[in-house]
Amino acid sequence: MTATPVVEVRDVSFCYGKEPVLDRVSLSVPRGEYLGLIGPNGSGKTTLLRLMLGILPVPEGEIRLFGTPVPRFRERWRVGYVAQKAASFNSAFPATVAEVVSTGLAARRRLFRRLTAADRQAVEQALDRVGLLPLKDRLIGHLSGGQQQRAFIARALVSRPELLILDEPTVGVDASAEAQFYQLIRRLRAEMGLTVILVSHDIGAVAHEVSALACLNRRLFYHGDPADFGTEEQLCELYGHPMIPIHHHHHHGEGASDA
Numbered sequence: 001m002t003a004t005p006v007v008e009v010r011d012v013s014f015c016y017g018k019e020p021v022l023d024r025v026s027l028s029v030p031r032g033e034y035l036g037l038i039g040p041n042g043s044g045k046t047t048l049l050r051l052m053l054g055i056l057p058v059p060e061g062e063i064r065l066f067g068t069p070v071p072r073f074r075e076r077w078r079v080g081y082v083a084q085k086a087a088s089f090n091s092a093f094p095a096t097v098a099e100v101v102s103t104g105l106a107a108r109r110r111l112f113r114r115l116t117a118a119d120r121q122a123v124e125q126a127l128d129r130v131g132l133l134p135l136k137d138r139l140i141g142h143l144s145g146g147q148q149q150r151a152f153i154a155r156a157l158v159s160r161p162e163l164l165i166l167d168e169p170t171v172g173v174d175a176s177a178e179a180q181f182y183q184l185i186r187r188l189r190a191e192m193g194l195t196v197i198l199v200s201h202d203i204g205a206v207a208h209e210v211s212a213l214a215c216l217n218r219r220l221f222y223h224g225d226p227a228d229f230g231t232e233e234q235l236c237e238l239y240g241h242p243m244i245p246i247h248h249h250h251h252h253g254e255g256a257s258d259a
Helices: 045-052 097-107 117-129 145-157 175-192 203-207 232-239 253-258
Strands: 007-016 019-029 034-038 060-065 079-082 163-167 195-200 212-217 219-224
Touching (some): 007 045, 019 045, 019 212, 019 219, 034 045, 097 117, 117 145, 145 163, 195 203, 203 212
Parallel strands (some): 034 195
Antiparallel strands (some): 007 019, 007 060
16 A cells, blocks of 8 residues: 655636636645645646635645545644745834744634743744744834745744745745755755645756656646756756756755755
8 A cells, every 4th residue: 555645736727707716726745745846826736726726716636635535624733834925025024933833723723822832942943944033023114034034934943843835935036045945945855754746947957856747738748857858859848948958966055065
């Protein structure tokens, strides 16, 4: 008997009005996988995530999390989610870094209950994992873009999830923050045994980080080893116009040492 996949998507289709967004997509994510979900903007990537997270109902097909159909899945704490542009919110928002991270505990606790000592410890541990513990009392709006991003990763980790889903996490951060981000995810995967789904339209950045690649543009065009992806025909089919195939070597100079 094979192990239950962390995420299983079976023949899922979805339309906004009459506009088809997903067309019979099937995808399985085994425990421990680091999946890069790539495709052009408007290809249905964020919609697929929202269906996985139960934010949108699945009209056709089925999605299971840890073996349970999404509508019946109650163990929300097992899934950590960092939304798109999580860091580009109102910079005057009057909350400290620790307060923002503590909101990630809602899945594990009753709303509006005071934080217990164990809750506070969980918040500090999550901040420590992403290297932000010294800044826990700083206002979130006073952090750099890369630091804010790490705060939202800590918020996603505070419930000690088994699956971490990141939607376009490096949009709007500079190249050095991006390199640090990928390094952080590698370390968190190793330390916490996480299964990770990373959504991006930047195939070049993710192809050499992930253990599996799924290429979506309404339909699933490819799912497999990143090393086998990247022929010109595949990219042309995915993006609808010729692109230069990617045989990626790390382009951030500072990344070479930790390869």
